[in-house]
Amino acid sequence: MKKKLLHVTFEAFSSTFKTPLINTGTMICAPVPSYSTIVGLISCCLGRPLKKDETNIGFTYSYEGDGYDLERTKRLMFSSGKIKKNPESGIALRQFHSNPKLEVYLDNLALKSCFLNPVGVPTLGRSQDVAWITKVEEIDSELTESGKIKPTLIPYPCQNIGGRVIRYCDYFENEELGFVRTPGKMILYQVVPNSEFGIDIFRNNLYRICENEVIYMHTLESTE
Secondary structure, X not given: OEEEEEEEEEEEOEEOOEOOOOOOOOEOXXXXXXXXXXXXXXXXXXXXXXXXXXXXXXXXXXXXXXXEEEEEEOOEEEEOOEEEEOOOOEEEEEEEEEOOEEEEEEOOHHHHHHHHOOOOOOEOOOOOOEEEEEEEEEEEEEEEEEEEEOOOEEEOOOOOOOOOEEEEEOOEEOOOOOOOOEEOOEEEEEEOXXXXXXXXXXXXXXXXXXXXXXXXXXXXXXOO
16 A cells, blocks of 8 residues: 655754653663654644644664763752652763754645744754754655664563664643643653664564665554
């Protein structure tokens, strides 16, 4: 089965993707972004929240190097039954990626206009990781059962690709002003390791985008 996909390339000087559950000590950058991060990126360009059933998402991610920032932090404290500003500031060591490139693939071609004229300023992680869009195009793809795949997230378990296992939430509800966002289903993923030519993979929802590369198209909050 052949399918047209929307291919969008984001580049930046730096990126910072939070590793779940690490909130103290050295802040380690996750090896690839989560699907919720990409949802936020698309929503920023749209100027509204992306709906869960609006598109399937595929991506690959690469970067040239990494480094560490030492930064001063402002903290909160709980005192007399209230949350207040802590008069003492903290120090955090935070890892970042340098010269990252994020390739996003969507099967909803109607979203093309939001990347040609984005409403917000896209970022790869934190507000200072400002990104720019270097490519917006429609490409041909074909459903396949196997191929070589580059760094991305695959629902766990997936045989033969190895890689780090990490738990992510695909989607957050954030519609009530003054309330914290509500996470959706937490899902275990495998991070496809970086390699020169890609990792051999065999599973469903793979689409061949060129002779030597396939991508995994993910349905939000689905583990299939």
